[in-house]
Amino acid sequence: xxxxxxxxxxxxxxxxxxxxxxSVPPPGYGGLExxxxxxxxxxxxxxxxxxxxxxxxxxxxTGDFLATLDELQYDRLGESLPELAHLxxxxxxxxxxxxxxxxxxxxxxxxxxxxxxxxxxxxxxGNPVGEYGTVLSDTDRGVGLVAISHAQRRLNPRxxxxxxxxxxxxxxxxxxxxRPSHGSVLWLARFSPDKGPELAIEACRAAGLPxxxxxxxxxxxxxxxxxxxxxxxxGPDVTVVLDADRxxxxxxxxxxxxxxMPIQWxxxxxxxxxxxxATGTPVVALNRGAVPELVQPGVTGLICERxxxxxxxxxEAPHLDPADCVAHVARTFSIxxxxxxxxxxxxxFLVAATPRSAMREPARVTPG
Numbered sequence: 001x002x003x004x005x006x007x008x009x010x011x012x013x014x015x016x017x018x019x020x021x022x023s024v025p026p027p028g029y030g031g032l033e034x035x036x037x038x039x040x041x042x043x044x045x046x047x048x049x050x051x052x053x054x055x056x057x058x059x060x061x062t063g064d065f066l067a068t069l070d071e072l073q074y075d076r077l078g079e080s081l082p083e084l085a086h087l088x089x090x091x092x093x094x095x096x097x098x099x100x101x102x103x104x105x106x107x108x109x110x111x112x113x114x115x116x117x118x119x120x121x122x123x124x125x126g127n128p129v130g131e132y133g134t135v136l137s138d139t140d141r142g143v144g145l146v147a148i149s150h151a152q153r154r155l156n157p158r159x160x161x162x163x164x165x166x167x168x169x170x171x172x173x174x175x176x177x178x179r180p181s182h183g184s185v186l187w188l189a190r191f192s193p194d195k196g197p198e199l200a201i202e203a204c205r206a207a208g209l210p211x212x213x214x215x216x217x218x219x220x221x222x223x224x225x226x227x228x229x230x231x232x233x234x235g236p237d238v239t240v241v242l243d244a245d246r247x248x249x250x251x252x253x254x255x256x257x258x259x260x261m262p263i264q265w266x267x268x269x270x271x272x273x274x275x276x277x278a279t280g281t282p283v284v285a286l287n288r289g290a291v292p293e294l295v296q297p298g299v300t301g302l303i304c305e306r307x308x309x310x311x312x313x314x315x316e317a318p319h320l321d322p323a324d325c326v327a328h329v330a331r332t333f334s335i336x337x338x339x340x341x342x343x344x345x346x347x348x349f350l351v352a353a354t355p356r357s358a359m360r361e362p363a364r365v366t367p368g
Contacts, residue, residue, distance in 0.1 A: 006266045010348060013049045015094060015118065016063065018071040020055035020086035031271040035167045036105060037061050040338035045242055051099070053090050053329075066093055080108070087112050093119050101346055107132070113138030119353040121146055121162065121345065127268050128156040144323055144349045146342075152268035163345035166293070168338035169274045171330045173283035177254050177280040180318040182241070185209050185257035186281075188249065188272050190216040191226040196262035196286070200235050203262065203310035211260075214241040214252055251280040257300070258317035261285035262310060270294060277301070278329045280322025284313045294333075299327045 018024055018036055025037035036052075040061040043050050050063035058073040059065045067088035073082040083106055094102065096117040104113060104122040113120035123146045126137050133156050139145065152159055154326040156162035161255055165184030185204050189195035204211040217226050232239065241248065253259070258275035261267075267289030274294065276283050285291045285299035299320065302313040 009048050009311045012043075012101060012343075012350075013099045014043060014051070015090075015099045015102045015345070016050055017087075017090055017102060017106060018052065018054045019106045020069055020082050021077045021192065022054060023056060023058060023072060024052060024054060025060050026366075030038060031167075032105065034169070035271070038170060038335040039339055039342065042335045043343070046339060046343065053093065055086060055350055068093070069157045075209045078114045079287050083108055084112070091115050101343070101350060103194075103346075108135060110136060110139040110143050110145065112140075113143045120144075120240065121150065121349055123165075124152065124159075125268070127152065127266060130157055133159075141152065142353060143347075146345060148269045151266060151293060155266055162349050163341070165341040165345060166333060167269050167271055167274070167332045168335045169271070169278055169329060170335050171278040171326055174275070174278040174326075175250055175254050176278070176326055179279070180320065180322060181255060181257050182318050183210075183257050184212045184253055185258055185260050185284075185314055186212050186214060186252055186276075187260050187262075188214045188252065189261075189274075190221040191218075191224065191230065193229070194263065194265040197230055197247055198233060199262035199264075199286075199307050199310070199358060200260045201230075201238060203260065203314060207311035207314045209314055210237050210239070211258070212239045212241060212252060212256070214244050214249065217242045218282045249275075250279065253281050256281050258284050258314060260310070261291065261308060262316065263288045263291070265289065265325060267291065274329050274333055279327040280325050282317045282320040282322075284310060284317055286310075296324075296328055300328045 001341060022033050024033045026033035038050055040050050040063040044062045051066055052059055052061055052063050053066045054070040068086045086110055087106060092286055094116050101120045102116060102118050102120040104120055109236045110122045121144045126132050138160050139160055143157055145159055145261055147164040148167050150164055187200040189196055190367060200211060253276050259281055261283055269290050277300050283295050285295060285303055287303050287305050291303060295303055297303050302316060304310050304313055
């Protein structure tokens, strides 16, 4: 099973920690879960020992699995106590005799990592500002943070960053279009003003193109925004698909003329852009967050500076070659490339890791 790419280098024993409400890999849609599942398998393939630490009794990776709880805590998503209890159990399971490194994907892991006898790296999956930035600014000394994009890292450069590694995707399982589509434009996101669905409607109307709004709409704030802001804007030129499952999402991506990303916030990554390009569908986006790190202008999509530029870009999108979109993801955002990136960060971090005796004192970074 293991190809041992790192032959001649020390094999690492890695504890991969995920929040207690995530199943890895996901049964349906789940960007972070897909990324972690791919990373675990690729690290095992590179000769490392990886133990996934989460909740529940199922996992589909080639690594080992240690459960802190019998049941996934999905119905308590967002509460602090389940995550804290899960992380306390993780800490009890960890031993320096068993692991060289902890790779933590939880929100508050950096706050409790100082209690561990094992050095911890934490990937930051959200935007490191506001309340989350305050939590991260209290990261224990000796804990390293990894960014998922350069744009995310620039939002709070004073945090104890030790590396930047882009998320990745295996394009092998994706259905893909053979030729450009002249069908509907697709907007695919959660219903939030951050994601700009109203801008998508306005841009498609200005371009005279039909739009499919495929949105996650199962939380109170999402429902309220959808009913109060979006519903009054709907017309016969807009088709709405709420809470689509994985198969439906992939079908919509393949059929779409392009994916529109009129984002109104500093998107830290935006894995939906990789998914679109992996199906051969180009991306039309506003230049915010990590967009210019993911989209190759004029090849895999079009990047606009202002909303007024979107209609023309929607018209141009079918001129882009689907094969170029797929090749870009396969080349630049492969699971193998992500695993190699993390492996490099692991080794560099472990060489410079702060001795355990200095771990208890927080790093005291000014909140961003």
